[in-house]
Amino acid sequence: MRLATLTLIAALPSAAVAQDHQAAIDAALDMHVLPGVTALAETSETLASVAAETCGGHDLTAAYNAAFDAWVHVSHLRFGPFEADNRAFALAFWPDSRGATPRALTQLIDDTDPVIDAEYASVSVAARGFYAMEFLLFDDDISTRCDLVRVMARDIATTTAAIRDDWTGTHAELMRTAGENDRYQSEAEAVRALFNALTTGLEFNADVRLGRPLGTFDRPRPNRAEARRSERSLRNLAVSMEGLAELSAALTSAMPDLHDDMIAAFDAVIAGLEQLDDPTLASVADPQGRLRIEALQQRISELRQLILTEIGPSLGVSAGFNSLDGD
Template identity: 40%
Template sequence: MRNLTFALALVSSATCALPVAADPLQDAVSRVVVTYIDPAMTAFSDTAHALADAAHDDCTAPRLRGAYHDTFDAWLRVEPFALSSFDAGGHATAISFWPDKKGMIPPALSALIAAEDPVVFTPVDFADVSIAARGLFALEYMLFDPAFAQYPQGSYSCALVQAQTADLAAMADDVDHAWFGPTGFARMLETAGEDGNPRYFTPREAVQALYTTVTASLEHNRGTRLGRPMGSFEKPRPTRAEARRSERSARNLIGSLRGVGDLADTLAPDGAPDTVAALDAAIAQITALEDPGFARADDLGVRFKMEVIQQRIEAAAHASANEIGAALGVAAGFNAGDGD
């Protein structure tokens, strides 16, 4: 983990005998940066590089699936920030191009493969290809979809997967730099209210941004990860479930809820037991569905259970309003999904 001297000093100040009480807003920011954000960014970068290294050694789909799952699991703890006011180094959509409402991914991959486009052999050029051919969801097709995943070692598809994994690792590095570079998000959060900070004029604004990260992620899970496969009562849409080809739909929802629970518990001045309890209840119910790809979202009984899970997530949002919002005197702001 990085040597976050400034943040660690703020954390330690809470336990030192000082004549002036520590600022609870600055303490909250420091806890999140040190305890949650730093290890989350490190894990995403490490797993993305491990995936790229594995693809360099053996690019075939069966050999890469484990490393792919590790990388996706790590991304789920980073993703909440891309859903609020933090742009993941400008790469959020390329890393996680979902929902793919127009079905752009298969044609983009097929076009590259049919033409054997040499763009895959130059990392700088590959970074400019369509986002539909990059990131975790394009890789999901290459590794799990029978129409793409049968390629042998040494084939063009093998080179494409190697380019995709190397590109993902490079984007993970960019995300890390966007957070921990000299003028990155971490520094902006830590120095909120200080002269020369162009992003946050007060510590309260920094805390509000972090609280918005919690609420935006909860809404994404409730309204999109669950809402899309549920569709409407008359027209359920199980094939719209996230990452259904790799049977990660439930795994993604659980991983994201666990991450946002940890984030809320870290941000809240006295922890967030009610928020975490509501999310734990939701996770238990997701597990009980025994439906990893939400393939049975069109079953009436399953739909009712998914609606209960949505209610648990709503309960977590209400609890976080008390444990974070009211406790720190902040309200959730706008997020990347507003207006969609």
């Protein structure tokens, strides 16, 4: 279904909107947030366990990819437990336009004193998380230091467990009881946090995941593609779109017609993405390949605009502060 042909629907009456607020909150938590943070913590714990046994090889790569997938699937949820203690940045310091990660890692590698678990949470976020580990596992210019791989994997597991525990322990209930607590003073405020995560995630995919390697026509920047060393650039985009589709489906679960339209809209974009055979988005430097990636970027931007004009008014909310502004 072409995005431009989707039928706009009118805003629902206020009583129905209020009812949909609670339905949207419950569905988003049960269908997307809680399963997502649980999978993130579990795959990260597996990564730490595998890293404790081996410093490289297929098993570690597989565990790394599984945990990275789980992170990207929920990486748009940049509020609440993700925001606390800079946890999201500790897991994902990217874009790194000034090369802080390789510098920080080189300093740690050159340090003769081993880094221990208790100290690692205090190091620069540039040397923590999935993008820092990518350098250790996949960059030929950065030495693989086994004790650093292990402490980094354990740090990821500790951080993701804290995110899961905060969501399952208190934050989900705060969202479910919005209007009855000081954190979310109305159901609309809780819905707006989820809605903003959806629109911000799409904006990040179009403007950063695709925009950075696209650069300009005269000066494409394929080396700026996300996670290109591990050949995850396209994979991250696909996993992100699937997570955002899941959140969109949850937010519209009480609106059957809009729900079906949004599923079709996401499916159309994801189908176009799956037709690309370009794991690192290197084809941005080729005129024909660039056209395909620009078309994909445009479709993601159109999908975001569709969500702003359809889901937002139907829920009685609008996009607010973008937590990625200024990154």
